[in-house]
Amino acid sequence: MRALSARTAQELLEEPIDEADWIIEDLLPVGAHILAGAPKIGKSWMVLAMGLAVSMGQSF
Numbered sequence: 002m003r004a005l006s007a008r009t010a011q012e013l014l015e016e017p018i019d020e021a022d023w024i025i026e027d028l029l030p031v032g033a034h035i036l037a038g039a040p041k042i043g044k045s046w047m048v049l050a051m052g053l054a055v056s057m058g059q060s061f
Contacts, residue, residue, distance in 0.1 A: 025051065025061050 021030040029051070036044050054061040 024055060028061070 051061050
């Protein structure tokens with residue numbers, strides 16, 4: 002594990018950015034997310050469909 006250290010803005014700008022790992026290509030990258038919207042518009046059903054598609058190796 003690396004020790005914490007301060008970096009300048011220039012150092013951060015020069016550092017290459019790694020490609021994102023995707024759960025659903027170009028829609029849902031790996032990490033924590035919040036799905037927000039009005040009540041009763043189908044958020045839970047959409048997440049269920051996403052989970053089923055990912056678990057079965059299908060496209061969403």
